Amino acid sequence: MSDHDQHTEVGHDSHDHAHHGGNGKYLLVFVALCLLTTGSFLTYFPFWRAHVPVPASRALMMAISCTKAMLVIMFFMHLLWEANWKWVLTIPATFMSVFLGLMLVPDVGWRINNGYARYSEERWVYAADPHKVEASDLKAAEKDLQREGAN
Numbered sequence: 001m002s003d004h005d006q007h008t009e010v011g012h013d014s015h016d017h018a019h020h021g022g023n024g025k026y027l028l029v030f031v032a033l034c035l036l037t038t039g040s041f042l043t044y045f046p047f048w049r050a051h052v053p054v055p056a057s058r059a060l061m062m063a064i065s066c067t068k069a070m071l072v073i074m075f076f077m078h079l080l081w082e083a084n085w086k087w088v089l090t091i092p093a094t095f096m097s098v099f100l101g102l103m104l105v106p107d108v109g110w111r112i113n114n115g116y117a118r119y120s121e122e123r124w125v126y127a128a129d130p131h132k133v134e135a136s137d138l139k140a141a142e143k144d145l146q147r148e149g150a151n
Helices: 003-010 014-020 023-042 046-051 054-076 086-113 116-128 135-150
Strands: none
Touching (some): 023 054, 046 054
16 A cells, blocks of 8 residues: 555545645734734723724724634634534524623613612622621611512
């Protein structure tokens, strides 16, 4: 059996190596990841903050993070060269994660509007130093919770 036949049996055909494009493609992706990381790092400096609003900076950083994740997944995890079955797994999982995240929005909004955020902040102040907690404070907090639960 020749060398070529042995590689073909294992599934390492020379066509597979050419299909991936060699090491140059990985070096380009690495350079792109370095440049994207530098771009997100620059958003922390005062000269950037003076000219770009915070929400725009956060959106840019999220876009950069998603781009970097996509590059790593597609090239270093070899998802780019996988069969099309990957979409059968990826798309429903993506829809489900977005759906579950959106389902939390009303709950978080309800808790903030009904004063639970205020109580949580007070509770964490007491958690930092348990000796500050007095019986009257605990009773007042319990009454607040009972009143809010009745509403």
